[in-house]
Every structure is written in C-alpha cells, then in structure tokens.
Amino acid sequence: MAVLALIAVSLVIPSGCGFKDIDKRFFVVSVGIDKPRDPNKKFKVELKLAIPSGQERFGSNKYIIVSVESNTLTEAVRLAKSKVDKELDFGHAKAIVFGNDLFDEGTTLPEVMDWIARRRDIQMISWMGIGKPDALGVLSSNPQSERLPSNMLFMIFGQTGTETAYIVSEYLFDFYRRMNERGLDPILPIIETRDKDQLSVNTMTVFNKERRVLDLQPRETLILNNFYQGLSKTEILVKSGDIDLVLSAAKVKSNFTITGADSDKPVIHTITNVTASIEESKTPVSLDDLPKYEKAAEQLIEQRVAALFKKLQKAGVDPVGFGLRYRATHRVGQKEWDRWTAVYPNIEFETKSECENIGNGDCG
Structure with missing residues (x-):
C-alpha cells in the first residue's frame, strides 16, 4: 500500500520545473x-x-x-x-x-x-x-x-x-x-x-x-571549396595570349594522392576534372580552337591550385586534410606524426587539370 501511495503522489506532483509553455x-x-x-x-x-x-x-x-x-x-x-x-x-x-x-x-x-x-x-x-x-x-x-x-x-x-x-x-x-x-x-x-x-x-x-x-580571397575560396564541398556551378576566367573568355563549369571534381609519404620529400598530386562550356568571350570563338581553349584552361587551373596550396603550406595550415589522409593510410603514432609535421612545410605539389567537353555555349 505504501508503494501504491507513493506512485499516486508522484503522478500528482509535477515531475520538474524545467518545462515551460511555448x-x-x-x-x-x-x-x-x-x-x-x-x-x-x-x-x-x-x-x-x-x-x-x-x-x-x-x-x-x-x-x-x-x-x-x-x-x-x-x-x-x-x-x-x-x-x-x-x-x-x-x-x-x-x-x-x-x-x-x-x-x-x-x-x-x-x-x-x-x-x-x-x-x-x-x-x-x-x-x-x-x-x-x-x-x-x-x-x-x-x-x-x-x-x-x-x-x-x-x-x-x-x-x-x-x-x-x-x-x-x-x-x-x-x-x-x-x-x-x-x-x-x-x-x-x-x-x-x-x-x-x-x-x-x-x-x-x-x-x-x-x-x-x-x-x-574569393577565387582562392572557390578553389578550396571544390576540394571541400565539391560544388560545381562556377566560372573560370581564362586569359592567355589572344584568349579572353569565361567558362561555365557544369561539373568540377577535385582529388589528391600522396606519394613518398615515408620519405623526406613527399609529393602531393592533385587532379581537377572540369566539364564546362564557354559562357562569355571577348574574342570570336572557333570550334577548331576548342582544344587550345582546353589547354589554356588546364594550365590556368593548375597554376591557381598550386599557388593556393603553397600559400596554405607557408601559413602552416592544412584545411584540405593532407595530414588526415596520411594518418588514414599509415599507422601513425606520435613519432610518425611529428615527422609529418616536420616535412609538411617542404612538401612539393604537383597539380594536374583535365578540362573536357568544352562547348561554345548557344552560339553557332
């Protein structure tokens, strides 16, 4: 009976004062x-x-x-x-x-x-x-x-x-x-x-x-974001010699690998695949010159990606996760991690870009 009485009292008394009406x-x-x-x-x-x-x-x-x-x-x-x-x-x-x-x-x-x-x-x-x-x-x-x-x-x-x-x-x-x-x-x-x-x-x-x-800066943010969120729907300004145009990227995919991670001079290889079309041009566009536009776009992307990673490296930060990839592919104790942090400032970057299927927009 005492137990039943206790249960009855607990049902009557509010369970706490934390609840507040909306x-x-x-x-x-x-x-x-x-x-x-x-x-x-x-x-x-x-x-x-x-x-x-x-x-x-x-x-x-x-x-x-x-x-x-x-x-x-x-x-x-x-x-x-x-x-x-x-x-x-x-x-x-x-x-x-x-x-x-x-x-x-x-x-x-x-x-x-x-x-x-x-x-x-x-x-x-x-x-x-x-x-x-x-x-x-x-x-x-x-x-x-x-x-x-x-x-x-x-x-x-x-x-x-x-x-x-x-x-x-x-x-x-x-x-x-x-x-x-x-x-x-x-x-x-x-x-x-x-x-x-x-x-x-x-x-x-x-x-x-x-x-x-x-x-x-905005352009650097765009490049890093492609490695972070993999977002497309971006533009690529290509200006080289007589080429002055803007590409609209429908698809951008970026990735990286690390070679020689256990050596004194590891190399980080990046690859950026772009599918794009010409959205704006200050000069006449010829279908015969599309391979030339692709080559110019690839060189520009490679230069910008390399410049960004070297800037991050110089500042001593790693927002992309090169060190995380190293840890994921190695049995890393404190000694191995200290070695990685020591070699990171001197790591070389080899950037590659492949710009494919460039269309000329809706112009004939």
Whole structure:
C-alpha cells in the first residue's frame, strides 16, 4: 500500500520545473560573439530572439537582439535572461557568428568553442561564420525578403536558395571535429554586411587549432571549396595570349594522392576534372580552337591550385586534410606524426587539370 501511495503522489506532483509553455519561451535563432568594448570584459554576446507572427510573409521577420558583455559565455547568457520576460530556448539556434576582431588578441578558439560544444540545446548542425565588421552587424541585418528572422543565413549556407561555389558552408559538428582532428584545420566563411539589407559571403578564413591564421580571397575560396564541398556551378576566367573568355563549369571534381609519404620529400598530386562550356568571350570563338581553349584552361587551373596550396603550406595550415589522409593510410603514432609535421612545410605539389567537353555555349 505504501508503494501504491507513493506512485499516486508522484503522478500528482509535477515531475520538474524545467518545462515551460511555448508562450513563455523566447526562441534564439542566432548567436553572435564579439569583442567587448569594456576592456575588463572578455566577450560580448548577442542573442537574436524571434518574435512570433500570426502570418508568415515577406518582411515579417520581427525580432529583438539582447547584448551582454561578460567574462564568460555562461554568465552572459544568465545576464541576458534578466533582460527578457521569457525563458531563452536555444533549440532553434541555427547560426553562430564570431566577430571579425574576436580572435585578434587574447581570446583563443578552444575557450569560445568549449561553451558552444557543451551547451546541450545548441544544435550541432548549426551554421558557423565570421561576421565582418562584427557579428552584431550580421545579426542586425534586416533583408526585406526574409519571412523569418535569420532565414537569409539559413538559406545561404543551406544553399536551398542561391547556389554558388563561393559560399563555404560549415556546420558546428564539422568545425568542432576540425578543431580536434590532427591533420585537418578549421575553416569558416566570412559574412560581410554591405548595408542593413544585404549580406555578402564569398571569402573564408582558416584557423590553426588555436587562432585565426589566414583569410582567402574569393577565387582562392572557390578553389578550396571544390576540394571541400565539391560544388560545381562556377566560372573560370581564362586569359592567355589572344584568349579572353569565361567558362561555365557544369561539373568540377577535385582529388589528391600522396606519394613518398615515408620519405623526406613527399609529393602531393592533385587532379581537377572540369566539364564546362564557354559562357562569355571577348574574342570570336572557333570550334577548331576548342582544344587550345582546353589547354589554356588546364594550365590556368593548375597554376591557381598550386599557388593556393603553397600559400596554405607557408601559413602552416592544412584545411584540405593532407595530414588526415596520411594518418588514414599509415599507422601513425606520435613519432610518425611529428615527422609529418616536420616535412609538411617542404612538401612539393604537383597539380594536374583535365578540362573536357568544352562547348561554345548557344552560339553557332
């Protein structure tokens, strides 16, 4: 009887105080982390809170942004709660944006990511990015085409709307993996605010395991993205001698192999296969000259790929995963890994490109 009475009481008493009705919640749709103005603080956290609308339509992206400066991210969120009348719910936080100046001095990547990775209600499929000039500007953008707060970011990185190889889409789970995986360094897209209604994403930044190391230009971003996401739908500017044209690539496939990995001078061989057609030309195009155009395009691609990899090598970063491939094909202990990191700065790159089936567009 005592047991039955205990069960009956447990059914009457609420199981906990953690549950809140939906009308008592603020849904955080994106999180910004900037460098604070107060020199005695370490972080400035911005939370973009969606305001529910009775009807979903263009321009109905109502929201508020709560900003707090603190020495820890945990404390910042607790202080943010004191500025609103509802419980903060991070279950819909699908974008996390770091300020462009956040990692300039003092602040390291691991101490920021520790809170993000541990927070159980932040989705590991959240999009990551760098906000330029700051994260607040990205979160404050108010495109008239948005129907939901931060929906422009979600569509850009999900490529459910626009599709371009200039946009690097980085998930939280992959970014965290890159932080902890030997032989693969973290990358993030750079989100620039042109004005209050427009965002631009066509560059990226590369980290080592601790700090931001190198920013890539749009053309370099495009090349690296072909190795990372394998995206096509890109253009290739070919200018050599009397050739001045633009190729539209319908298919781009990039891969690499490592030879002599156990020697003092390993060689990384890259191959880029391109299927394209001529989209624009400043000079008359002749079908008889298509092999010449293919050759010029191949040489240009090989030069650009080699230049990019040498730039990454000089900066001491490996976002493509050459070191990861080495680990996957060898039994690598600490001694072998130390040897690889020692030879990586002197590795040679042999780049090859095959440009096939170049058509001349719709012109006769």
